[in-house]
Amino acid sequence: MKAIKKYSILLAIPALTFMSSCTKKFEDLNTDKNSATSETTVPLYNLTRAQLEFTGNNDYSFETWRVNIIYLSLMMQQMSSTVGWYSGDKYSRNDGFSASLFTVGYPSQVKYIVDLLNQTKTNPIYQNLYNIGRINRVLIMHRLTDMYGMVPYTQAGLGYIGGNTTPIYDDQKAIYTDMLNELDAAAKALDPNKDAVGKGDLIYQGDLTKWKKLAYSLMIRLGMRMSKVDPAAAQTWVEKGAAGGTLSNINDNAYVSHVGSGGRPTVNRISNILSGEWDGIGKGNVYLSKTFVDFMQSNQDPRLQYYAEIKKTQDRTPANQIGMPNGYDENGANSPTDIHKAPNFPGDITLYSVLRKDIFAKLDGITSILTYAQTELLLAEGAQRGWNVGGTAQQHYTNGVTAAMKQLVQYDASAVITDAQVSQYLTAHPYAAATGLDQINTQYWAASFLDWYEVFSNWRRADYPKLVPVVYTGDNNGGQIPRRMLYPATEASANSKNYNAAITAQGTNNFGTRVWWDKQ
Structure with missing residues (x-):
């Protein structure tokens, strides 16, 4: 007008x-001066938004709830549920739930990071912002491709920029090759004499030294993902990452700290589901799994005191904790899998252990992205395989286990594991090369608690720990733990040509189809 x-x-x-x-x-x-354009939008905003969305803070499809918790935490037997719609406990198929990361990830996480890169790529005043953006893009895309396999990559996020609303699904091997090259190039291009990114970076507040360490640590993670399908390439990239310089202590851990008073857009999404607005713990939707509690108890793991409490009594004594077995329901006396019939049922369902809200489910808590503990454990595996990663498998294993225990204080200052407790644990459970891969990856499983995306991916890659699948009457994926999440049904119509090409190349859109790096 x-x-x-x-x-x-x-x-x-x-x-x-x-x-x-x-x-x-x-x-x-x-x-139209009221429209946002590449000239009027502040590029740093896109980084902030992409990082926040990556932690699950999207109000619409609840991908953190549906994929990370409802599916992966239960499938990986760290949490347990008798509630029917918590589908992962029995591997039942819910297309909308399992597709939610794909559904939300592209219009939020991918869009913002691609917009950032488009704005900054050719502008030299944004050299560091651009390269931090490249590393963030790898974080986002590597989670998406790990969950689904072939996904839109080279043409992803170009709907607003180039009008491409039907992107191709790239081959996962090609995606991995490009992501690794991007990490290498971005890490080398970070320059302390160039632009300062500052507090708009929610992870490191623009600390370029830490971003470079993160890039090379992420390179180790991605390189190790290929250990089953391409050991030679895995070795090359893991060794390159180790030589580049990785996270060196828990203060280098990559995470986002949330604001508890900011409402849904800023609170910790996992906490909001488990104890806040939806209160999954309080409502009895989720308990700690017997597999997880038994592992902690049998190894006298000092972390258990901070993870668990009996729901009814709030007893936090480690020896008194009772994990709920996966694969049970509350369907009544006629159900052979009713929880009341489970072996050693404690007499009351609320006498099972739940996650401590005061430590791990605070609205202003952290969302972990990648840690020193995870990196050291992967380096331990590299050393165990005879690769040149600097240090021995035992040294890296010790560093990894120690860091996994010490990092609990980042969730809450009271969660202190002393040096003496760590030493006692390592003395009782020394690294042994004969069982090294099992030890390393079982510790990785424990160290990655709450980041069930990563727990699921490393379990598929390493085949440790040896989880016993749940057998349950009805929709149970044939009694096999799923190997991937499902594409959205809408893709079959909205992007049919490229969707069908992906199905032809990768396999049927079901839980049993393995992604490229998970081939047997």
Whole structure:
């Protein structure tokens, strides 16, 4: 309307004046100054938003709830549920739940990070912001491809920029190759003499030294993902990451700290589901799994005191904790799998252990992204395989286990594991090369608690720990733990050509189809 009014005024001016000024003001008059463009949008905002969305803070499809908790935490037997719609406990198929990361990830996480890269790629004043963005893009895309296999990658996020709303699904091997190259190039391009990114970076507040360490640690994670399908390439990239310089202590851990008073967009999403707005723990939707509690108890793990309490009595004594077995329901006396019939049922379902809300389910808690403990455990595996990663398998294993215990204080200052407790644990459970891969990856399973995306991926890659699948009557994926999540049903119609090409290349869109790096 503003442009129309301006034109009306101009028509009353003599023609000569109009002609002399028209070309000067035409572009200005026909520009919608209320629309966001690459020229008017602050690039750093896109980084902040992409990082926050990556932690699950999206209000619409609850991907953290549906994939990370409802599916992966239960499938990986760290949590347990008797509630029917908590589908992962029995591997039952819910297409909408399992597809939610894909559904939400592209229009939120991917869009923002691709917009950032598009804005900063050719502008030298944003050199560090651009390269931090490249590393963030790898974080986002590596989770998506790990969950689904072949996914849109090279053409992802270009709907707004280039009008491409039907992107191709890239081959996962090609995706991995590009992500690794991107990490290498971005790490080398970070320059302390260039732009300062600052607090808009929710992970490291622009600390380039830590971003470089994160890039090379992420390179080790991605390299090790290929250990089953391409050991030679895995070795090359893990060794390159180790040489580049990785996270060196728990203070280097990559995480986002949340604001508890900011409402849904800023609170810790996992905490909001487990103890806040939806209160999954309080409502009895989720308990700690027997597999997880038994592992902690049998190894006298000092972390258990901070993880667990009996729901009914709030007893936190480690020896008194009782994990709920996976694969049971509350369908009544006629159900052979009713929890009341479970072996050693404690007499009351609320006498099972739940996660301590005060430590791990605070609205202002952290969302962990990648840790020193995880990196050291992967380096331990590299050393165990005879790769040149600096240090021995035992040294890296010791570092990894120690860090996994010490990092609990980042969730709550009271969660202190002393040096003496760590030493006692390592003395009782020394590293043994004969069982090294099992030890390392079982510790990785424990160290990655709450980041069930990563627990699921490393379990598929390493085949440790040896989880016993749940057998349950009905929809149970044939009694096999799923190997991937499911594409959204809408892709079959909205992007049919590329969706069908992916299905042809990768396999049927079901839980049993393995992604490229998980081939047997």
